[in-house]
Amino acid sequence: MARKVTKAVFPVAGLGTRFLPATKSIPKEIMTLVDRPLIQYAIDEARAAGIKEFIFVTSRGKSALEDYFDHAPELETSLRKKGKDDLLEVLKDTNMDSGAIAYIRQHKALGLGHAVWCARRLISPNEPFAVLLPDDVIAAETPCLQQMTEAYEETGGCMVAAMEVPPEKASAYGLLKVSQDIGQKVKVAGMVEKPKPEDAPSNLAVIGRYILNNKVLQNLNKMKGGAGGEIQLTDAIAQEIEQGRDVWGYRFRGQRFDCGSKAGFLQATVAFGLSRPELQEEFSEYLNELISVQRAAQ
């Protein structure tokens, strides 16, 4: 049985240029779906999967993220004085045990693979670790990473979350070449990052959840620029297969939102808004009204 996964890396160094001007002064991971920042969704998912140590790979201008996971004594005192226990409870999700969270800087934007590699000294030689990309928000009954850690306990190796995407969008992803399809799990024969449409091995795409081992970090040690001139995590995992080790794709159950794009972010806002009992009635009424007005105008 594979070792338990208790450590996770969150690459959060990106500039978030797609959301300028908002991201001029706030990290994109702090942008909120309803009332929780994107990073909170990723942390909640990691916690549900048993993650105890959180490594953030950050960059300049991300201090709001560090503050978010710190105690806020003035705010907490004021809420306590006012007897706002419900709000104090809400804040608990943002608290981290002392030493549970570490921040590493990625000094140059050299790609996702490089960002993960920056965390290498915080991961022991035989320790598996998860990587979560907070842009990918996944709504699921059983959180996606938990589904994966359960599957990983049987398979070991490396595992990436996978999802069929429309063929015309496949070139925006890391894509899997499948050698064995056993339903939820697929055995991966090859991986390629953002290939040209004619080179796509399939439309089964990598989604931002990974369970990796130290060998991937060793592969990253030697890595040069791949697709888009960046050091790609996909390439380092693909090398695992070339070196004769197992890589699995896991078709998770759940709905994934691409919160790295404006359209995806808006879709997630609507979906998460509608899933909130306190907002459901008012919000769905508004959406229905909007739809009827639009239909009438057509």
Ligand code: G1P
């Ligand atoms: C990253 C990965 C890519 C993956 C995608 C999922 O790309 O490099 O393999 O398919 O996340 O969201 P990015 O979207 O950061 O360009």
